[in-house]
Amino acid sequence: xxxxxxxxxxxxxxxxxxxxxxxxxxxxxxxxxxxxxxxxxxxxxxxxxxxxxxxxxxxxxxxxxxxxxxxxxxxxxxxxxxxxxxxxxxxxxxxxxxxxxxxxxxxxxxxxxxxxxxxxxxxxxxxxxxxxxxxxxxxxxxxxxxxxxxxxxxxxxxxxxxxxxxxxxxxxxxxxxxxxxxxxxxxxxxxxxxxxxxxxxxxxxx
Ligand code: C5P
Numbered sequence: 001x002x003x004x005x006x007x008x009x010x011x012x013x014x015x016x017x018x019x020x021x022x023x024x025x026x027x028x029x030x031x032x033x034x035x036x037x038x039x040x041x042x043x044x045x046x047x048x049x050x051x052x053x054x055x056x057x058x059x060x061x062x063x064x065x066x067x068x069x070x071x072x073x074x075x076x077x078x079x080x081x082x083x084x085x086x087x088x089x090x091x092x093x094x095x096x097x098x099x100x101x102x103x104x105x106x107x108x109x110x111x112x113x114x115x116x117x118x119x120x121x122x123x124x125x126x127x128x129x130x131x132x133x134x135x136x137x138x139x140x141x142x143x144x145x146x147x148x149x150x151x152x153x154x155x156x157x158x159x160x161x162x163x164x165x166x167x168x169x170x171x172x173x174x175x176x177x178x179x180x181x182x183x184x185x186x187x188x189x190x191x192x193x194x195x196x197x198x199x200x201x202x203x204x205x206x
Contacts, residue, residue: 001100001101001102001202002098002099002100002102003028003102003103003119003201004097004098004102004103004104004105004115004117004118004119004120005019005022005023005028005102005103005104005105005118005119005120005121005122005197006097006105006110006111006114006115006118006120006121006122006173006176007019007022007104007105007106007107007110007121007122007124007193008106008107008108008109008110008111008112008121008122008123008124008170008172008173008176009108009122009123009124009125009170010125010131010155010159010162010163010170011073011131011135011155011158011159012126012131012132012134012135012138012155013124013125013126013131013181014124014126014134014181014186014189015106015107015124016032016034016106017186017189017190018106018122018124018179018181018186018189018190018193019032019104019105019106021190021193021194022104022190022193022194022197023103023104025194026102026194026197026201027101027102028101028102028103028104029096029099029101029102029103029104030103030104030105030106031093031096031103031104031105031106032106032107033089033093033105033106033107033108033110033114034076034106034107034108035062035067036057036062036089036092036093037076037077037079037080037085037089038067038068038072038073038075038076039057039061039062039064039067040053040054040057040061040076040079040085040089041072041073041074041075041076041077041078041079041080042061042064042066042067042072042075042076043057043061044075044078044079045071045072045075050079050082050084050085051082051084051085051088053079054079054084054085054088054089055088057089068139068142069144070139070144070146070150070151070154073154073158074154074157074158077157077158077161077162078161080108080162080165081161081165081166081167082167083166083167086109086167086168090113090114093105093107093110093114094114094115097110097114097115097118098115108162108168108169108170109168109169109170111123111172111173111175111176112168112171112173113168116173119200119201120177120196120197120200121173121175121176121177122176122177122178122179122193122196123172123173123176123177123178123179124179124181124189124193125178125179125180125181125182126180126181126182127182128152128155128156129152130181130182131155132148132151132152132155133148135151135155136148136151139151177196179192179193179196
């Protein structure tokens with residue numbers, strides 16, 4: 001069976017957790033496409049040229065433990081605006097989306113570019129303040145030296161760059177279901193996402 005769940009939305013809206021839980025629930029493979037851009041951004045921070053970094057990414061790059069910093073996130077968002085970088089990363093993501101057995105991909109352009117034919121498209125959002133608070137708690141609990149204001153500023157800067165760029169900007173696909181998690185617990189958000197996917201799945205006997 002080929003069945004793709006595309007989950008897009010801004011930073012820290014809850015995409016990552018929702019995607020991992022939806023994938024586990026249905027036994028689908030999961031790809032966090034932000035990691036690909038983060039891995040490219042990390043190599044650029046180390047001095048490499050963006051396009052050659054994207055073209056030579058390997059599984060070890062994605063397994064690096066230092067990809068979740070604010071600095072890498074900003075670098076990722078900068079390299080992600082370069083059309084040749086995106087072009088170098090498209091084929092892998094497209095193959096992953098249509099793999100046998102079902103796939104969940106989360107990112108910014110999954111429902112609009114990588115898999116327009118996805119059976120389910122979710123656009124996960126939350127207010128700026130809620131997203132900044134969540135990201136602040138996540139980073140400070142891991143020992144990062146961050147402030148609420150700094151995190152909010154970083155998120156807004158990244159959202160602006162991601163949604164205003166020419167190449168594959170972050171916008172909800174026309175047929176995406178919006179899921180605003182501002183007032184939802186993670187359990188409730190996951191429950192709603194799972195229900196949306198279940199409704200779109202082929203029914204036995206049909
Ligand atoms: O989702 P995450 O915050 O890890 O993504 C890091 C950056 O990678 C984003 O700010 C965005 O610029 C870029 N990205 C993208 N397209 C995707 C996934 C991530 O441009 N599908």
